[in-house]
Amino acid sequence: MRLRLITDDGVAASFGLAADETLAQRVGLGASPPTLRLYTYRSHCALVGRFQNVENEIHMDYCRAHGVDVNRRPTGGGAIIMGAEQLGVALTLPGREGTSYCHARELMEHFSGGLLRGLKRLGVAARFRRKNDIEVQGCKLVGLGIFRASSGGLLFHASVLVDLDVPLMLHVIKTPFEKITDKEIESAAARTSTVRREVGREISMDDVRAIVADGYAQAFNAELSAAEFSAAERREAQVLERSKYRSDAWVFRRTEVADASGTAKVKTPAGLLDVRVTLAGRMLKAVYIGGDFFTAENAVAELEERLRWHPRHSERVAATVEDCYRRQPDLGGIPMHALCAALHKAIRRAKNAETRARSDPYACFVNPEAAIA
Amino acid sequence: MTIEFDIPDDRYYDATHHMWTQPQEGTDRVRVGIDALGLQSLGDLAYISLRAVGDAVQRGEAIGTLEAAKMTGDLIAPVSGVLAARNEAALRDPMLVNDDPYGAGWMVAIQPRDWETESGKLVSGDRLPDWVAGEIERYRSQGWVE
Known part of the structure; x- marks a missing residue:
């Protein structure tokens, strides 16, 4: 297999996304060759997932004041920040007949293969996690997504955290934290990892890029040939950039599923337990478990991850929590029944907030600070 | 534990994309949804987007997208025609x-362009038991179900 390799840096969010979608469309039509694009965005931009509401996910005032570009990916998942220290991976391949959601899980694992090989070569024991992450010991290192263009072309998107400015991320992306203090920064940092942290040295973006490219060459048994966008590709990408990725209709489109947040603080013999949840309809979109108990942060991060995109129904939440406790003895620092009770309480409060918001059409659905602890 | 799948025999199934289709009595429309095996691949659904009422849709092309607990992907039209209604709920x-x-969770209604021909490409009636057994076996071999 031959794979064209395009590398570019300092890309605007609107062009970066438009170019990826253009390539997927053209590769599906056979107008462009299968392509691996390894690139960085101009620092910084915030990219929400295809179905997210920007105002629920992003601190727009901060972004406007600090020149942080905001855009919407064609792929699903949560909001991310991208810039010079995050490697964007866009692999575009022709889809097979009948490629659909039934195959998406296989495809995600298959397409992650190049990244996993590259990370392994760096000595990073990363693994594919459930829907759309690559993690190291419970901490997110790479976010993943797949988009299928109408031509059948497939776009595999990944954002590799070579490094991460955690305070900036907390200023840009809305989190369950009320304030951004050292404790919150430490807590968020414990839930993610970076290539530099894992390898323990200041590895350059170009070195990471070269290793990821090699990883894909090996995983796909492909011969890589460096190239630029063709004139036709660049022209089409610019048209799509103007018509879609620079339009408010795309960037600020809204989903009909309402968000709501709730918090609960519960005193336990082990310490204070602070639980914050955000619901998207009947799903738990985000869960934060904090407090002054002693337990391994990565065990907590893994439990939070298991509860992401999980039904909010109490019995199903309790079953997942029980399963995590069975697999993760490190969670023993938090009494399980107290945790289930706190989750139940926070979910109930979020549901009540949603009901109140529905009866007041002018209220904001997401306002974690407003939920009474 | 072995999971049982409910695949009602009163409708037509797209064998590749696990979408069901059922003619609506007394109308010129068919309803479309995802079958139980398709849902097993997806997990719980978080978001759905659907194309607009009045759009022309082509069998095999996307009529919407979804994001679920396990993945994000397209919803593929099992028949061609005009999108006549969406399930707003x-x-x-x-x-x-x-x-x-198969009930309140239907997705769209389509006014089919050539139901006679395209329904023949869907699995129904006597062909259902073998297809369901084969699909469950495939899911098991992939490790998707026990």
């Missing part, structure tokens, strides 16, 4: 599809 509460995939 499912758009607001996608887990309706998980709760009741």
Whole structure:
């Protein structure tokens, strides 16, 4: 297999996304060759997932004041920040007949293969996690997504955290934290990892890029040939950039599923337990478990991850929590029944907030600070 | 534990994309939804988007997209025609599809262009038991179900 390799840096969010979608469309039509694009965005931009509401996910005032570009990916998942220290991976391949959601899980694992090989070569024991992450010991290192263009072309998107400015991320992306203090920064940092942290040295973006490219060459048994966008590709990408990725209709489109947040603080013999949840309809979109108990942060991060995109129904939440406790003895620092009770309480409060918001059409659905602890 | 799948025999199934289709009595429309095996691949649905009423749709092409606990992907039209209705309740509460995939969790209604021909490409009637058994076996071999 031959794979064209395009590398570019300092890309605007609107062009970066438009170019990826253009390539997927053209590769599906056979107008462009299968392509691996390894690139960085101009620092910084915030990219929400295809179905997210920007105002629920992003601190727009901060972004406007600090020149942080905001855009919407064609792929699903949560909001991310991208810039010079995050490697964007866009692999575009022709889809097979009948490629659909039934195959998406296989495809995600298959397409992650190049990244996993590259990370392994760096000595990073990363693994594919459930829907759309690559993690190291419970901490997110790479976010993943797949988009299928109408031509059948497939776009595999990944954002590799070579490094991460955690305070900036907390200023840009809305989190369950009320304030951004050292404790919150430490807590968020414990839930993610970076290539530099894992390898323990200041590895350059170009070195990471070269290793990821090699990883894909090996995983796909492909011969890589460096190239630029063709004139036709660049022209089409610019048209799509103007018509879609620079339009408010795309960037600020809204989903009909309402968000709501709730918090609960519960005193336990082990310490204070602070639980914050955000619901998207009947799903738990985000869960934060904090407090002054002693337990391994990565065990907590893994439990939070298991509860992401999980039904909010109490019995199903309790079953997942029980399963995590069975697999993760490190969670023993938090009494399980107290945790289930706190989750139940926070979910109930979020549901009540949603009901109140529905009866007041002018209220904001997401306002974690407003939920009474 | 062995999971049982409910595949009602009163409708037509797209063998590749696990979408069901059922003619609506007394109308010129068919309803479309995801079958239980398709939902097993997806997990609980978080978001759905659907194309607009009045859009021309082509069998095999996307009529919408979805994001679920396990993955994000397209919803593929099992028949060609005109999109005649969308289930607005499912758009607001996608887990309706998980709760009741063959009833309240329907996705769209389509006015088919050539039902006679295209329904022949879907699995129904006597062909259903073998197809279902084969698909469950495939899911097991992939490790998707026990």
